[in-house]
């Protein structure tokens with residue numbers, strides 16, 4: 001493993017935890033999607049996000065410890081954002097969150113394309129190949145939702161719930177200024193969040209959907225409501241035998 | 247040419263042959279070499295070093311493929327050790343799949359690959375009027391398209 005600065009590790013950890021949480025939340029739709037194709041689509045997207053999380057953890061944790069690190073840390077040690085952690089119990093919420101999150105995720109990977117952290121730029125280039133499919137999948141649904149009145153109302157209700165929490169994805173790490181100075185990331189979260197608001201606002205107009213965009217930052221050191229039970233369920237299998245090699 | 251060079255070359259060829267014999271778990275009958283997953287095979291001091299490229303980072307088959315490669319290489323008894331690394335760069339793209347295998351994938355799995363100009367050709371009827379319908383297909387590495395001529399759904403390896 002390479003020696004990294006605290007600022008670099010903080011940025012990677014926050015992104016890795018976001019990817020881990022969103023991937024695990026998406027995976028909840030296995031067998032429960034509204035129709036088979038969406039069941040499979042959410043599985044595939046979940047698999048990608050968990051793959052991204054694994055590759056990011058791999059930069060900051062010894063390979064043999066990744067599972068335990070990812071699943072068995074104390075909740076206070078996670079640095080994921082509320083948007084990624086939230087339980088989306090209905091598919092309209094899950095779909096809208098997928099769109100909001102992946103729109104942000106694409107910007108975050110692009111922000112790593114010139115990263116000074118060895119291996120991170122290559123990883124970003126690879127992840128962006130996946131992201132093109134994720135964003136086009138999300139958009140395919142979002143562009144069609146205004147055509148049917150009941151669908152539009154559901155999506156707008158989901159937007160009303162999620163937009164206030166969505167800005168949490170831009171909550172910076174404590175050491176972000178150093179990460180920018182060291183070239184770990186090209187631009188600050190604040191700069192990216194403005195690009196994201198512009199994109200989301202333009203897209204909503206294009207989709208014919210109403211929603212108020214803005215950014216309310218969260219605190220990555222505080223876990224959102226419902227995290228504890230989710231965390232327990234994530235660790236259930238590994239806790240059966242913590243010494244086992246999976 | 248001295249004997250040492252000959253032996254080294256024979257060893258390398260044995261290892262290369264072993265690596266090439268490993269099939270992809272998702273496409274039985276297609277080797278990982280034909281899919282473009284093998285980047286380099288080296289042998290030095292009786293130790294093999296093999297660099298592989300994943301089709302995508304989160305592929306759950308990576309451990310299985312690495313295990314199969316190691317087993318195949320060690321079974322040659324030509325080397326004493328085998329180190330396998332999954333590279334992050336270069337990135338796998340469908341261009342890495344060789345031409346003959348493209349035809350095999352089309353006939354055996356009705357899975358097609360995008361041409362280098364981005365176009366699609368129907369693996370069933372050969373028509374060029376294939377349009378993308380869904381970015382996420384039946385598995386992580388396939389998207390869905392539809393042939394307007396023969397009215398068959400088409401899976402695209404991505």
Ligand SMILES: [Zn+2]
Pocket residue numbers: 368369370371372373393394395396397398
């Ligand atoms: Zn056809």
